[in-house]
Amino acid sequence: MQNEATQKAFLGKIIIISTLGGLLFGYDTGVINGALPYMSAADQLNLNTFTQGLVASSLLLGAAFGAIFGGRMSDRNGRRKNILFLSILFFIATVGCTLAPNVAIMVAARFLLGIAVGGASVTVPSFLAEMSPADRRGGIVTRNELMIVSGQLLAFVINAILGTMMGDSSHVWRYMLIVAALPAILLFFGMLRVPESPRWLVSKQKDDEALGVLKRIRSEQDAASELAQIQNNLKKEKELQKAGFKDLAIPWVRRIMWIGIGIAIVQQITGVNSIMYYGTEILKDAGFETKAALIGNIANGVISVLATFVGIWLLGRVGRRPMLLTGLIGTTTCLLLIAVATAWLAGSPSLPYVVLALTVTFLAFQQGAISPVTWLMLSEIFPLRLRGFGMGMTVFCLWIINFLVGLLFPVLLGGIGLSATFYIFAALGLLAITFVKLVLPETKGLSLEELEQKFRSHGKKNLENDQTYAAKAAPVE
Missing domain, CATH: 1.20.1250.20 (MFS general substrate transporter like domains)
Structure with missing residues (x-):
């Protein structure tokens, strides 16, 4: 033992x-x-x-x-x-x-x-x-x-x-x-x-191997208890009918899916990965030499790590909506200031330092608020039966938007310049703020079951409203 x-x-x-x-x-x-x-x-x-x-x-x-x-x-x-x-x-x-x-x-x-x-x-x-x-x-x-x-x-x-x-x-x-x-x-x-995951081992009817793994990382009592819980959860999951595209015909399911895709898009259209992938090019365009840009870019990495610690700490203390809105307001403001600075300070020796300070501040808001909330909410909003399908769809959309940003950013930078490119990202930031303000629900403090019931109730209310409207609009015989 x-x-x-x-x-x-x-x-x-x-x-x-x-x-x-x-x-x-x-x-x-x-x-x-x-x-x-x-x-x-x-x-x-x-x-x-x-x-x-x-x-x-x-x-x-x-x-x-x-x-x-x-x-x-x-x-x-x-x-x-x-x-x-x-x-x-x-x-x-x-x-x-x-x-x-x-x-x-x-x-x-x-x-x-x-x-x-x-x-x-x-x-x-x-x-x-x-x-x-x-x-x-x-x-x-x-x-x-x-x-x-x-x-x-x-x-x-x-x-x-x-x-x-x-x-x-x-x-x-x-x-x-x-x-x-x-x-x-x-x-x-x-x-x-x-060792292999005990949950996967149980799913393949290798219960003895799973118990052996659990005993290496849990007390004997906890290992036996967790094995029983895994077996019970897998039994329940097998009784659930897996979700697919046909389920999008259900209004409340469709709403969750659109919210999930919206959250994924919001995280990417801030332009965060234009800085993470092209930070050196941005600093060079602002006026740094290549070697100085490489050194300056370290500040972006340091603030990303520190802000992630802060974001993890904030998640248990602040609501999802206010945290996401604060992050988006911060990033959008930084993007707007980068656009203005590169236009007004063009040729100034202070410009590269101003741009570096603004990219660092941008990443503090992004990694400290937007990114942690994104992944947490995506894991929260989908009920059990929809979780695999919903997460697969939303993460796929997230990577596709990421791909488009990565592909188009240097083209925009070379075609219309740094200032105009960041004006576009600032405008997209305003759209993201509007989406969160008007559409995104608060999920903090609600169990996964309560969230599912909340979405179901919203869908039922909308369906009743649609039926009432249709009845009123129908011509009188």
């Missing part, structure tokens, strides 16, 4: 190893920020504004499909085996990107890398949730979000170090990219030492 300290240590090892998937997610989405200026050179991949967007965003398109198939693969083969497969895919795609001789191979390799990122974005949180004790689940699962932003910060730091030390080498971008191979290797060998 293992003592409590041994059980906690083993659970801690599981968390650290599995969240390397989140670290890879963050590094691979952030590293392009610093690599892009170097790989765009004429003697390298010779990228124009469109191919820059294509290289950066091809990963995001792959992630959209990876998020869909990643969940299905982990249900079929197991969370552990799926993460092992993803670690291999991370490694192969990273090597492919590093050695890419032309744009076509780079885009293909980045698309494969995106499939790994998308798969990790759904598999790792599920694995963590199923391995965690109920009273620690929220804190443990949110560590993956922390590892994502930490991975982006690590990418910014590595970019700055390599850019400063090897900036005269035209191949420096290849060294930036290959660094991601190391955590991919660690993830693979680490997962070989990690």
